[in-house]
Amino acid sequence: MKQTYEALFTPWKIGKVEIKNRIVLCPMGGTSLFGWMEPNHFDKEAANFFLERARNNVGLIIPGIAPIRDTIGGRWLYQNKKMFRELKPYMEEIHQTGAKLFVQITAGMGRSWGISDQVLPLHKNPVLRTLAKPILDTNYQLASPSPLPSRWAPEITCPQMTVPQIEEIIEAFAKTAVLCKEAGVDGVEVHAVHEGYLLDQFAMKYTNHRTDAYGGNFENRYRFAVEIVKAIKAACGADYPVSVRYSAVSKVKDFCYGALPGETDYTEIGRDMQESEKAARYLQEAGYDMLNADNGTYDSWYWAHPPMYMPQNCNLEDVAHIKSCVDIPVVCAGRMEPDVAAQAIAEGRIDAMGVARQFLADGEWVTKLLEDRMEDIRPCICCHNGCFNLSHHKGHANTQTLPDTRGMARCALDPRTMQTKKYRITPADRKKNIAVIGGGIGGMESALVCAQRGHTVTLYEKTGSLGGVFVAAAAPSFKEKDRELLAWYARELTKYPNLTVKLNTEVTDLDALQADEIIVASGAKAVNLPVPGAEKGIQAVDYLLGRAPVGEKVVIVGGGLTGCEIAYDLYLQGKQPTIVEMKDDLIAVTGVCLANASYLRDFFKTNQVPVCLETSLKEIRDGSVVVADKNGATREIPADSVILSVGYRPAPMAPKSRCVHIVGDAHKVGNLRTVIWRAWDVCMKL
Template sequence: MNPKYEPLFTPWKIGNVEIKNRIVLCPMGGTSLFGWMEPNHFDKEAAKFFLERARNNVGLIIPGIAPIKDTIGGRWLWQNKKMFRELKEFMEEIHKTGAKLFVQITAGMGRSWAITDSLVEIHNSPVLRTLAKPIIDVQYQSASPSVLPSRWSDKVTCREMTAAEIHEIIDAFAKTAALCKEAGVDGVEVHAVHEGYLLDQFTLKYTNHRTDQFGGSFENRYRFATAIVKKIKAACGNDYPVSLRYSVVSKTKDFCVGAMPGEEYTEIGRDMEESEKAAKYLQDAGYDMLNADNGTYDAWYWAHPPQYMPQNCNLEDVAHIKKFVDIPVVCAGRMESDVGAQAIADGRIDAVGVARQFLADGEWITKLIEDRMEDIRPCICCHNACFNMTHYKGIANGQPFYDASHIARCALNPPTMQTDKYKIERARTPKKVAVIGGGIGGMEAAIVCAKRGHTVDLYEKTDHLGGVFIAAAAPSFKEKDKMLIAWYEREIKKYPITLHLNTEVNGIETLQADEVFVATGAKAKKLPVAGAEYAMDAVEYLLGEKEVGENVTIVGGGLTGCEIAYDLYQQGKKPTIVEMKNDLIAVKGVCLANSSYLRDFFTTNHVSVHLETKLSEIHPDGVTVTDKAGKSFKIEADSVILSVGYDPAPAAAEGKHVHVIGDAKVVGNLRTVIWNAWDVAMRI
């Protein structure tokens, strides 16, 4: 192991519980040991997930949130004794690995509950609410400290939680924690004075307008959180560790508006001055650790940082707050192993919190120890499968129900939390497989087929692998995407895959293969507009094939168009976005944490955006557009980039032994490409 990582592998203590190293597997929604969008039970898939990571050298595991009261059915966790007996058996297996595990329990989401359009209808209809209540009590799930607007829907107003409900939750925490202790769980984590969830909403002035003992003064706003830890300690003893998921600073400017890194702004949530006081107050109430980062659902990109956010984005704030407490402090948020190790060595934090990297590669700690950093499949912060809750104008949460009930999967690693669906099994009859196209889909199909025992030939018409993802990875902030391409290039060499670069396939009959995968991707759409010859497409810009001037108009928002505008701004240029829809990123599958960063960035930095505006004509010096009122006007531009989507471009048609996959079949994202490659490669 490289000596710079050694501080990560020193023991430390939370209360009287010793942890073997300083790497914490942070909680992720969907990885609860008690299930997720379903009645509580011992979740064997989550248990399998954590046991594999425990065997791969993680120090402390904190599974995802377990609602203290079921979302579906409304049963309290403490009422399911059988579940805790199964948990006890699981804890015995965890402890054999030397890892420790805390169970995270949530009081609820309040206004941050990611309500879908169908649930909006139920919420607002007394008849539907009554009919649905035995299954899902929407007004209970979204109940908040005060009457508040939902984060997700401007059609929903969240009711105020009653004092009786608060006390019932406090009691339930103690009962559940006692059962966890009895089951051999090493500690519990209270979720959360963090990220604008329910307990956090109670602490924040902009969301707590109560006049009873749970509102008003500093002590009253933090009473719910402190009462929980005191009740747990009374039930379990003072030596039973209780961690708190904690946001140091809210980074929030207004409802649904976050603060950019480095921005000077007026904080409406918890500022650093209050946080210094709050951290000490929470410690004195009985909490034994702060599992910390920043943000709220109004500034969600601090707690769920996309690639646009800086590496180690929360470290300075978390390190600062450690000065005001005597208990251990963990820092999460795009943490780099070497930076985290140095921060630990310097006494600035006690441990490094890592979450989604464990989805992308469950063996990453082992690989770090063995000096195999290049073998680690990087998390690219896309949230396409792990947390793809999508919100845009007119849509509360466009996440499909399957995804809502199956979050914490991984776009890059299909077997994550889906081991029954995605698995490598040796083929009964090894075959000769040809893959046409060396993009991500083609490489993934080739690797899966090779792992199953097939002989694989991979054909790529250019002199390099990566396909259109090379263009996607081109911007300076896409360092993880570049790492992913390099990872694939190394992985290909580990298996019996014969690589044919600079080889264009003209007719699949020439391949003499038993099975053929067509992974030739998609091509940019062309707009039937006058002056189209004066524009370039997105790929031409991203690959540097055409230069752009100072003032650049991007026709088409969406994720690609917005990322191009962001890249141009970072270069010091002046981008303008023209988008036909009523929202910049009205695209399903793009997490709100990612899309809200871009929206907030453009607003904060005064990037010109024209919504509900249609391109009419392109000129050598700009574009003519028409707005929703029918008014035409010209936007001056040195360069015009078209980012209006793609059409599938299969090099051959589907057939009995010919399989069109990825964007060549249906244009999607990295998740659809990789999962589709597995779907087909597992069948042949």
């Protein structure tokens, strides 16, 4: 291990519990040991996920939130004694690795509850709501400190939580904590004065308008969180550790509108730093033994779930400041890099490094760091496509599918994550010669899976480099993790003697390959717009690869994710982008996490980047474009350059047959998750 990282591997204590190193596996929705969108139970998939990471040298594990009361059916956690009996021998296995584990319990989500399009009718229709109540009590799930607009469906008003409901939850925390302690769990974490969840909504003035003992002044707003820790300590003893998930600063300007990194000239309507200093001390005095901290709420979600646009270590300065205000340990999460975290720990600015999604992309990354194999770590690229793709755009609530809601905390880059029954490497029954045509992500992933199964694989790429269209996607300055992923693939492909890569080799005759199976990963072609002057436009890929320089005023046609990222990239370069989009919102698609999409929307709004919604391109002229709004009214927009980002169509070089299999964008244009998971779906059967 390099000396740079030594501080990460020193012991520390939470109360009287010693943790062997300073790396904390932070909680992620969908990784609860007690299940998530189903009746609570001991979840063996999550248990195996954490045990494998414990064996790979993580110090402290905090599984994802366990709702104190079931989402489906409404049973309290403490009522399932069998679940805790199964937990006890599991904790013994965890402890044999040297790791410690805290169970995170949530009081609820309030207005942040992810109402999906599928269940929206339940929330709107009182008859359906009543009929569904024994199974899914929507009023309870949405209960908030005060009547508030839902983050996901503002037309829905979340009901005010009653005092008896609050008291039930406090009692349930204490009863559940006792069962955790008896099962050998090292501590519990209270979720959360953090991220705009229920306890955080109680704590903040803009979401708490109560006039009783749980609203109004500072002490009343934090009373709910304080009474929970006091109840746990009374039931479990003063020495039983209790952490709280905590947001240092809310970073909120208005409902559904956050403050960007570096933005200081705004009025904070949530918890500002001055109140946070007081709150952190108050929570410590109440009995909390640790602050597991970052920033943000669901109204500024990109702070708590940083996409690739956010700076690395984005929460460190604020969390380090809070550390100076308290005597208990403070963990910092949010795109943390090991070298920066190690230095901050060595300087006493924080106590531990919180990491979440990197454990989804590569469960062995801590071991690889210890063994000086950093280049072997598959990087998390902050895409949220597999782990947390709750998406939202105008006219819709959460467009995430129900299977994704049930199965969060998976990984776009490794489909085995939290899906070991479905995806696994097994030796092939009969070793075959397999040809893979196309060296993009789909082709490279297919080649690796087939090689790992024992097949003899030849990967053909017609250009002189691997990566395909992802090379263009990784080009902007903020895509450093994408570029690391491409480098990771290039190295992985050299590790298998049964895998040969042939660059600058275009395949035109499939029969000449003499292969038992052929995988076609030939990608997609850009859609051409049938408008006058279309030939004057620059395709998005050509811009991203630097093939076509652009002027100062640039119109981007297409406000999907790629178009918005191009506009963002142009703005960072000091140019003047304008986005033209036919739909009524930017990034109006399923599968792009709101944390990612809202950053770009907020960035354009804050920086006054012109966005023309419900607007279509009619003509590209020299120096301008002509567009039409939804009513047909046309206008001219000055443009030195026009970038076309209006989508792609699959372009398989051969049709599917018994021995020809189509993967990647050649099968269906999608994202990294669809490309990689499709490769596994095909290659596991060969």
